[in-house]
Amino acid sequence: MSPQEIIKKYERALASQDWGSVEPLMHKDVCVTFSNGTFKGLLDVKAVFESNFASIKDEEYSISNLHWAHISETEAVCLYSFNWKGVIEGELCSGGGRGTSVLVFEGGQWQIITEHLGPNAS
Template sequence: MKVLQNYIKATNTHNFEEVRKSLHPNAVYFFSDQTCTTHEEIQAYFENGWSIVQEESYQAKNVNWLYSGSDSATCTYTYFYEGYIDGKTISGRGRATNIFVKESDEWLLIHEHLSPLPK
């Protein structure tokens, strides 16, 4: 679904106002080290990450749409990121679950859960 592509594109702008356009007012994020329940908390988490990992590129691969209905859709995927910390290339990956809801003909992200891959 294009909604995930649009969200990834917004994330890669490193401009939270672009990301915010994709978020439901009640969006909740489960990161591996923190839960964010407001746009302000989500923004702070994103902006902190962007300040640490310079020129970060974020990708979703192996996307599996578990459900896609008229007013909600859920997918899982493997996320990949790469960028620079102190001029050195870094990269990583993990797993993600995203839930989107449709309100007023607009698809919005209401939940994202990111975690490391199992060992």
């Protein structure tokens, strides 16, 4: 699978709100930065993803405007826009911003080792 296919699979996995679909796409040393902090390693990342999944019901998640800044045989860097909407505590909510994902090719597969999500630039 190519880095581009991994990001498409990642988008579908996030939309499913199923950690079991997300985890195989993550490197064991993954580091994720969200608006509420930076989470390092699979256990911390799993906890924050599952917390997000539990708090947002009927979530729709999408990634668009992908820009591949770098792709080599062992690393890839992708910048993109993300959007989500869902129900939080009974109210329809939505959000979005810019993301950066860094993928590495190890053990015959591509995995996300770093993801940084933040607000759109002003």
